[in-house]
Amino acid sequence: MNRNTTFALVFASLISLPAAAASFNCERAQTPTEHAICEHRNVNDADVKMATTYKIINRLVPMGTRSAIRDEQVRWLALRDRCGQSVECLTQVYQMRQQKLEQYMQRVYQQGPF
Template sequence: MRTLLRSSGLLAVLALPLHAQVASFDCGKASTPTERAICATPELGRKDVTVAAYYQLLLRLKPAAAGMAYREFDDQVRAGQRQWLQDERDACRGDRRCLDRAYDRRTDALLTTFDANAALTFGRALN
């Protein structure tokens, strides 16, 4: 499943509206160096949309990992995203190479979380 999500970009495509989306947020309201760099760089914009789509997917996943309640799982996913935004993405302060690496790491982390919990939701291993 991970390979399908990553290689085809299927999830990112499904998350997009009918028109092309530059980033997961309104670039007209970009106010930080990080937001402006994402909006000005198509590859970073695509990575931003992909991370946002994977994040939304995880919020819809309802595993009961090791007895963890759904709310705890959602809280953990949300806290991880907030921490990543503050400590990694925004810490890049518009540096495109830094942002590229930060988005790659976050994509891997979200996919790892998905892989670890999807079998609990769907009742079978996905690999």
């Protein structure tokens, strides 16, 4: 897969994703972490960006890699939820996860789906 095809797939994936205030319904937020994400714009934006990147990567990688990335995501969600309402903690864990997801995206850009 060439670079133009990869960009086209990423763009198509973005178009098909609905716009959201968060990656989940804030009206149903239950945990302190979910409330903090909904109440703080910068964390909310980080949540949307991370969720969008995660969904794109899941569409571009083969099943074995997808499984590993999903397992990482589950572990990351548990880490994120330990932040509670701490915006500083949430900001840090979202930055950490986004960096990891961007590493996967770089591999897709360089090598094609892996």
